[in-house]
Amino acid sequence: MNDKTKEGLEKSSNFIKEIVELDLENGKHGGKVHTRFPPEPNGYLHIGHAKAICIDFGIAKDYQGQCNLRFDDTNPIQEDIEYVESIQEDIKWLGFDWEDRMYYASDYFEKLYAYAVELIKMGKAYVDDLTPEEIREYRGEIKVPGKNSPYRDRSVEENLDLFERMRAGEFEDGSKTLRSKIDMSSGNMNMRDPIIYRIKRAHHHRTGDKWCIYPMYDFTHCLSDMLEGITHSLCTLEFEDHRPLYDWYLDNLKTPCHPQQIEFARLNVTYTLTSKRKLQKLVNDGIVAGWDDPRMPTISGLRRRGFTSGSIKDFCDRVGVAKAASVVDIALLNFCLREELNKTANRVMVVLDPLKVVIDNYPEDKVEWFDAENNPEDENGGTRKVPFTKEFYIEREDFREEANRKYFRMKLGHEVRIKHAYYVKAESVVKDDAGNIMEVHCTYDPASRGGWTDDGRKVKGTLHWVSAAHAVPAEVRLYDNLFTEENPGKSDKEISEILNPNSVEVIEALAEPSLKELKPETSVQFLRKGYFITDRYDHSAEKLVFNRTVGLRDSFAKKVK
RNA sequence: UGGGCUGUAGUAUAAUGGUAGUACAGCGGGUUCUGGUUCCGUAUGUGGGGGUUCGACUCCUCCCAGCCCAACCA
Numbered sequence: 001m002n003d004k005t006k007e008g009l010e011k012s013s014n015f016i017k018e019i020v021e022l023d024l025e026n027g028k029h030g031g032k033v034h035t036r037f038p039p040e041p042n043g044y045l046h047i048g049h050a051k052a053i054c055i056d057f058g059i060a061k062d063y064q065g066q067c068n069l070r071f072d073d074t075n076p077i078q079e080d081i082e083y084v085e086s087i088q089e090d091i092k093w094l095g096f097d098w099e100d101r102m103y104y105a106s107d108y109f110e111k112l113y114a115y116a117v118e119l120i121k122m123g124k125a126y127v128d129d130l131t132p133e134e135i136r137e138y139r140g141e142i143k144v145p146g147k148n149s150p151y152r153d154r155s156v157e158e159n160l161d162l163f164e165r166m167r168a169g170e171f172e173d174g175s176k177t178l179r180s181k182i183d184m185s186s187g188n189m190n191m192r193d194p195i196i197y198r199i200k201r202a203h204h205h206r207t208g209d210k211w212c213i214y215p216m217y218d219f220t221h222c223l224s225d226m227l228e229g230i231t232h233s234l235c236t237l238e239f240e241d242h243r244p245l246y247d248w249y250l251d252n253l254k255t256p257c258h259p260q261q262i263e264f265a266r267l268n269v270t271y272t273l274t275s276k277r278k279l280q281k282l283v284n285d286g287i288v289a290g291w292d293d294p295r296m297p298t299i300s301g302l303r304r305r306g307f308t309s310g311s312i313k314d315f316c317d318r319v320g321v322a323k324a325a326s327v328v329d330i331a332l333l334n335f336c337l338r339e340e341l342n343k344t345a346n347r348v349m350v351v352l353d354p355l356k357v358v359i360d361n362y363p364e365d366k367v368e369w370f371d372a373e374n375n376p377e378d379e380n381g382g383t384r385k386v387p388f389t390k391e392f393y394i395e396r397e398d399f400r401e402e403a404n405r406k407y408f409r410m411k412l413g414h415e416v417r418i419k420h421a422y423y424v425k426a427e428s429v430v431k432d433d434a435g436n437i438m439e440v441h442c443t444y445d446p447a448s449r450g451g452w453t454d455d456g457r458k459v460k461g462t463l464h465w466v467s468a469a470h471a472v473p474a475e476v477r478l479y480d481n482l483f484t485e486e487n488p489g490k491s492d493k494e495i496s497e498i499l500n501p502n503s504v505e506v507i508e509a510l511a512e513p514s515l516k517e518l519k520p521e522t523s524v525q526f527l528r529k530g531y532f533i534t535d536r537y538d539h540s541a542e543k544l545v546f547n548r549t550v551g552l553r554d555s556f557a558k559k560v561k
Numbered sequence: 562u563g564g565g566c567u568g569u570a571g572u573a574u575a576a577u578g579g580u581a582g583u584a585c586a587g588c589g590g591g592u593u594c595u596g597g598u599u600c601c602g603u604a605u606g607u608g609g610g611g612g613u614u615c616g617a618c619u620c621c622u623c624c625c626a627g628c629c630c631a632a633c634c635a
Contacts, residue, residue: 189564
């Protein structure tokens, strides 16, 4: 990022900052800023959460405040310890720190119960015996008011007794609920006597079997925020309709502080899904290998694909914060990554589709080791040695028997540079019976040693290559979008219909020998082929496995027709 | 009986009554031992109609379009 851009981003404000700054000016919330990131541990974090994390932690940091991590674990059947661990790992990897403030909504179960009792005592909550089906019927429809439950007017004493017995486990799952007494005719469906507690005998990953009743999100969230002294409770747009309820609980319970809920648009990215539920389905259906499959938009998937935390944060900054529903082009994410990797990733030579080249006038057994620059963008990047021999491989697409002037790779009778080595001229080809080119025979100019001459000769094309005698087998995996629809989350079609059948392509390639030294999870740029990350070493096949992180921007592809 | 929200280049986001700016994507070109990088240049925008005003993306009004809400999910 250049300084001008950076300055622009730092200066850019958004509506959340404006609210916070106004509150600070007015001394609201005691002049403090305290936010929270509140995931439900029911799946892995994805790129959409990255935006929320950047906003939640970012706002706190910008105003010298704090941000808590809180697991919103009120629905035990969805949740699992695996997810609470991965969530922590991913937030840390992104570079954010909740310090000693990691909480669970389940920490507050006892307090929440007491608040519910409080509501009952005020006559603002009642135990309802309606079945789930009946509750739905009584709720009415969007344009039709609901009607009161026949149990709505039970006495405080009866409600207190019933609620206590709900907790004690005297009633069947689903047979009773505790509901807020608000307004069954409200235009806002959330205000039509929303449920506070349901009976659900499920093992909770933290509280075990202690509870058989669990509080609902709306009741839990505002009170958890309040208990933690949160000042600004940032969430996504779909909770706008919940804000009146958020405020209702806090107002009626006369809590010592009242956090402000502020909503922003959730992140959508072209060709990707940002819905935990749908990602869960991809995992369950075996469409991907797991939550960290390199094609997944999860933080762990992106990490394995080779995305850096810096590029993800940069992306979130550039996407901005607003209330208009939007779909951001995946090209921006890729740009952020390339911008970083261009500066940091060493260049290496790997041939993905080999074509043999023989230098007829080069000695049979000679090996020359040339110094190759690791990264032209990094002065301190150093060099490595690459071996040059009579026979080597180039990219099959880098040779044509005949081509126009616009094609400046290898063609018969023309000189090209073999990067770091020599100028060579293609003289003839060897074909098989079917007419396929098997070998290209060339001559080299000894005076061009090192890939340069002093006579001012112009050589436009420079090719990457790998010595035939030293080539190291490598498996490279090229990834593409998982979906063919630009906005798969909004598509009317079934997931199976919009899956990209070519989302991963596995290629056996040949690499320069220095790659044998590469450690796992190192990002490199394969010259002209994009950025790759070492995934692992396959010992049984004695080869390296690479994931392609992102391709190079290749505006030339159209021109080289 | 419906309620809530949102509309600024292709995309995303600034401009709070005073020159519509930035980034990505696009297009054209220079440099380059990567057709990468980099540098220079360039086209494209305030959903629509009225109104207020010297002046409107901004204020008023009507219309249009899109998104969210009817789990004992979050």
